[in-house]
Amino acid sequence: MRELYTMRFTALRLIRAWVVLLLLFVVPFVLVTLLSIIMGDAEEGGLLLRNEINVMMVLAFQLFGGSVAMNYIHQDFFTERRYRIQSLPMNTTLYGFTTMLIGTLYSIILGALLAGYTVLVWNVDWGNIAWSIFIIALMATLSSIVCLIFTFSVKKFNIAERLSEVYGVGAILIAGLIFPMPDHAVINWVNEYINPIMLAYEAIDAYRNANVGDAWMNAGLLGGLIVITFVIMLLLGRRRMP
Amino acid sequence: MTIAAMQGIVKRYGNELALDYVDLSIHEGEIIGLLGPNGAGKTTLIHTLLGMIPFDKGSIQLFGRTEKVFSHENKQKMGLVTQELTVFEDLTAKENLEFFAGVYGLKGEERKKRVEEALAFVGLSSNAGKTPAKFSGGMKRRLNIACALTHHPKFLIMDEPTVGIDPQSRNHILETVEKLREQGTTILYTTHYMEEVQTIASRVVIVDQGQIITEGTVNELIANIQHEEKINIDVSTPGDVPVERLKGLEGVKNVHVDGSTVQIISTVGSGNLDRVLSLVKETSGVVGIQAEKPDLEDVFLTLTGKQLRDGEEE
Structure with missing residues (x-):
């Protein structure tokens, strides 16, 4: 499979893109470290604040992981390079999927490394770390799909980039992580059933509190969002991909 | 033997006619100089020939096939040097070539040998481990060409490969084309530089406003306006x-x-x-x-009523 052969090179391109590493690893690493120092062992309502903040921080940066796949798909399929890619004797759709897969995997690995760092250095309680990484993987996948939907939906890539930022910042904002949101039915409904960062947090928190049913329900909602957005991405992609 | 043939190709972008009943045959071993000002339809013609954009009318034949013309089997025999630089900036020159060689199905020692061969062919062996970001414009262009050579294509399409580079690098690229001709590669070379066509082309095709307005050897075309x-x-x-x-x-x-x-x-x-x-x-x-x-420039002027450089600022 010639498409699989290209994965090594996509990974090399990613590893060398230091801006991606800065955005998805260095910045959250520094923030996690600073906030952990500031929080110390402070508690609120019997909960260790460091636990909550660090879990949210790692999850929040997963919202932006989709920018990796988005950038590479744009470069390879929506710039002059598309002609070279199209001239090659391989299935370009499959090549697009492998690019997306590598971008998503990279985001998951960076998220897992961050989670590992918070556990080892700051003793953050993630409950079951394997489950948490699974939830991080769901978030990274959703983020990649959503960002690709933006890429396929608009003609100008910089608009797609802005939309992906709105997706990330919007989710954080609605979750009330920047400032408290009003107790409104619509906002509460969005946070309970749609907002990926809240779904991911609830899934991890429920597992941590041995509430496996709730954990699976939230993971299932994330999975449902992935399925719906994946179908939308496929439909838009078939229309826009060369 | 006919490598590629386009018959009555029509391509429209909305109301604009990009290719107007184009008929073109390319025979084995030829270097066709496809000449025309910017916006004449050269790139559209190439992209149509490669199956990258659909056409409205006509038919295309590649390597004797009229069905499944743009199959992987046919793509395997072709190479494309794009007008813009389409190499991967984050990969070294060697890795770039390994990527394309691998996609063309080359494996193991054969792939390694072909990559080294292609690097030497374009004079980049000593820069194999560097990323294109550290290259001059001419070196990037040469790498762009090498990416289309590792699999030894029978038919190479070069879309304005010398745009925006210094005369020394241009000469180097023209020498590379000459060497490819000696190896028997059939080449479709588009440009709006008259002197390049006069140097390398065995046959010249002049395109303007989506139409092929004349074709022949340089001497034949000049003789026509004697x-x-x-x-x-x-x-x-x-x-x-x-x-x-x-x-x-x-x-x-x-x-x-x-x-x-x-x-x-x-x-x-x-x-x-x-x-x-x-x-x-x-x-x-x-x-x-x-x-x-009269020279080739005059042929163009006589046939189109404008000089080749007229379209450059378009």
Whole structure:
């Protein structure tokens, strides 16, 4: 499979893109470290604040992981390079999927490394770390799909980039992580059933509190969002991909 | 043997006709110089030939196949050098070539050998471990070419491979094309540089406004306009040149003002030099006059009524 052969090179391109590493690893690493120092062992309502903040921080940066796949798909399929890619004797759709897969995997690995760092250095309680990484993987996948939907939906890539930022910042904002949101039915409904960062947090928190049913329900909602957005991405992609 | 053939190809972008019933045959071992100003339809023609954009009418044949023309099997025999640089900036020159060689199905030692061979072919062996970001414009262009060579294509399409580079790098690229010809590669070479076509092409195809307006060897094309003569008159006030009145003179086929030079193409023996000079003298002040033998540029001017560089700023 010639498409699989290209994965090594996509990974090399990613590893060398230091801006991606800065955005998805260095910045959250520094923030996690600073906030952990500031929080110390402070508690609120019997909960260790460091636990909550660090879990949210790692999850929040997963919202932006989709920018990796988005950038590479744009470069390879929506710039002059598309002609070279199209001239090659391989299935370009499959090549697009492998690019997306590598971008998503990279985001998951960076998220897992961050989670590992918070556990080892700051003793953050993630409950079951394997489950948490699974939830991080769901978030990274959703983020990649959503960002690709933006890429396929608009003609100008910089608009797609802005939309992906709105997706990330919007989710954080609605979750009330920047400032408290009003107790409104619509906002509460969005946070309970749609907002990926809240779904991911609830899934991890429920597992941590041995509430496996709730954990699976939230993971299932994330999975449902992935399925719906994946179908939308496929439909838009078939229309826009060369 | 015919490598590629386009028959009656029509391509529209909305109401705009990008390719207007194009017929083109490319035979084994040829270097076809596809010549035309920017916007003439050269790149559209190439992309249509490669199956990258759908066409509205006509048929394409590649390597004798009329069905599944753009199959992987046919793509395997072709190479494309894109007009823009399409190498991967984050990969080294060697890795770039390994990527393309691998996609073309080369494996193990064979792949390694071909990559080294391609690097040497374009003179980049000593820079194999560097990323294109550290390359000059000419080196990037050469890498862009090498990416299409590792699999030894039978048919290579080069879309303006020398745009925006220094004369030394251009010569290097033209030498590379010559070497490919010696190896028997069939090449479709598009450019708007007349001198490149005169140097390398075994056959020239002139395109303008989506149409093939003529084709033949350089000598054949020039011979076709041997019945014409070209007079260049240097004037002091080019803005005042009475172009329309000059065009109205008997025997005058075309008048073109380029800077302070008025170029007049007229039928041989029309005997209108006196009349031309009188008219120009009246309005613009003659500074100098010279007659030239026609070249490929004149062929283009005669057939299209404009100079090849006219379209560059489009």
